[in-house]
Amino acid sequence: MPPEIQTLLMQDLVYMATDGAFAAPPPEMPPELMQKPQVQFAMALYHRWILRFPVKAALYAKSNKMPFIIMPGMQPDGAYSPLNHNFEKILRMAEATRPQSIRFLEEILAMYEPTPSAGRRESRKIKVPVMDTFAHLTEDTTDMNHDWNAGDKLISQYEFAMQIHFDLCYNYFFYGQHDLAIKNILGCRENCDLLEKEVNSYGYGTYKEMPWGNFYYASMDKDDILGYIRALNLGSEVLNEEPSLLQKLQESIANHYTGLVAVLQADNLIREIPMIHRQVVELDIQGSASSGAFTVARDLLNRVSALNAVRYALEGGLPSTHPDFLNKFKIVGIKFFDLLFWALAPVLMSDLSEKDWEHLRMFFLHLATSQCRLPMDRIDEYLKKYVGEAAESIRRKLITDEQLNTILNDPIHSNDEDMDIPRELLTDEWESPGFDLKTVPELEMGRLKKCLIEASTADDVRMCLVKLAMMSPSSPLWKLNPSWKPAGGLANALISLPRGFLQDFGYVVSGAS
Known part of the structure; x- marks a missing residue:
């Protein structure tokens, strides 16, 4: 729905709920009006919309990758577009009103949230307006007398508070105020649990359990609540969950890459983190080290590169399609070959499928025949260093004796000083002695x-x-x-x-x- 229509609908709802007292929601609502349930409902909905609008607009712009190009006739007026003057006006209004909206919603929560002294009595009910609530003008009427008692849709105070807490968390999380986001997602979770107990006891309309996606008022899903709990690093504390490797990776990044190597080593065994996240971390470390943003361990970047190379190999990647990996050999030298076996050792000792072995074989054969001039004659030595007595059997799975002998006897692995280069290749003269020349x-x-x-x-x-x-x-x-x-x-x-x-x-x- 275009932002202009959203604004008009929100203002019209407040106008009708206050019996025309205000054309637009005021900064402060008179106390006598706030005692009316319909005014509380309308104002809460309006201020919820104020908090959600900037976030929705930013997510819409990001997901659609809107171009900042003026195309007359091609940009609809109602779009979430930075070129739309009405949109810009509404967005600035929402951002300016944000503190007021937060304060109002916190006051509403203070009115409806359960307190320890309240005990376990039945929750208060809030009426949700229905279509029959709103009277339409006819040719015989000049006043609109809305029936705020129409309909039978009642919601629990727990559902009402659950949604408001969620919207506050939604907004705080977007603005990076994580402490306040944690406070509100915990409040949302608490009211969700209370609502679930109530629904299990009394039902919810025709439903006998929590009707996620079919509430009269709340619009979030259970997964949305759980997602914010996990995003705020509360999964183990609130949900008794073991954090995923992706979460551990994000925590490591937030703590200046503490424990990063252990996370990547574990991921090479179960392959849970998407490869793109690992590559981004490697680039971030490289950028941080070169810019001096903060100090990292001297060999951290090389270890991360080696671990990523192993994961890349397990997914069927080849060295020739990973030029940054080959460049490491040119820059770091033989030490990177040692790091590669260090990174590979836990994987080789794990329970690999035949497909995994095939991927590793192809990766090493391509690597051995590349221009990196690797010390393939020492491959058994490197393997024994990291996998012990199983080195010989593992090496034969990677590269057979016949393949290894072929590679070692290849001229590319011979010493440059002993290489016999024809004299004709060392001169720029076009004449070659011993040949009959034909003038061209x-x-x-x-x-x-x-x-x-x-x-x-x-x-x-x-x-x-x-x-x-x-x-x-x-x-x-x-x-x-x-x-x-x-x-x-x-x-x-x-x-x-x-x-x-x-x-x-x-x-x-x-x-x-």
Whole structure:
């Protein structure tokens, strides 16, 4: 629903509930009006809307990734758009009114929430307006006398307080006021438990248990309440739940990566945390370490990279599709190979499926045949260091003896100093002794152009130009190298000269100097 319509409906409800006393909700409502149940209901709904509107607008904008581009005729007036002036006006009003709305809702809660002295007596009931409540104008009437007693929809004070607490938590959480959000989600949970006991005893309309999604007033789901409890790190305290690895990861990030390695090691065994979260953490550590935002352990980044590489391998990833991983070998060197086996050891000792072994085999074979020049002849040594006596059997599962021998005998693993490189590859001469040469004009012209570009003296330039002019007199040789740029206006003067040797010679010598 467009924000303008929402605003009008909220204001109209308050206008009708107060019998036209106010065209818009005032900062302070007179006490005599606040004694009326319909005024309490309308004002509570209005201030709940004030708290929810900025959050809903922000989430709507984020989920739709609205472009900040003016497109006449394409942007509807009623949209949650920063280009919409009415939207901006309503949003500023809601943010300015926020403290007043919070204060009002807390006063309402003080009126309806149970107190220890109240005992276990039956909860107070609040009437919810129905369609028959509102009288419509006809041709014979000028006044609207609404029947606030119409209908039979009554809600418990527990449902009323549960929803208000939830909206306060919803708003506080969005603005990062977590202590207040915790207070209100606990209040929401308390009223939810009281409501559930009441429903189990007396029912709720035709329902015999909590009708989540079908309340007369409350709009949240049970999962919404549980979600905020977990998001505020109350899962173990309130729900007696063991925090998930993703929650532990977020707690570690909040505590400057304390215990991060243990979380990632555990996740490599059960693979619960989405890979994207692990990659973001690695990038955050890299950014924090380089910017000096805070100090981290010297090898934390390398350990996180190795642990992420293992998880990446278990999901079927290959080194060639993870360039950052290969760069670690170039930067850190052989030590990263050692860290890789350190990260891999708990996984190798766990109960892996055949598919997991296949993924690890493919990962290591690709890694062994990459350009990283890994010490594959020491793979048994690394495995024994971290998995003990099971090293040999595990290595054969990763790389067979035949595959390992093939890799070790591959020339790519030989010492560079002992490599026999043909003389022809060490020279830039085009002639090869012992071969009959066949003159190819195109090759000769290419050789001369190469010599011209590499020429370092005016005599060399002149000799090359003379030979090229005989082979292709009409070709503008000064265009051959774009890096030749004569100083000042000399370039234009040379270009305006007649086509010939003087133009080429002047342009090349002045442009290369």
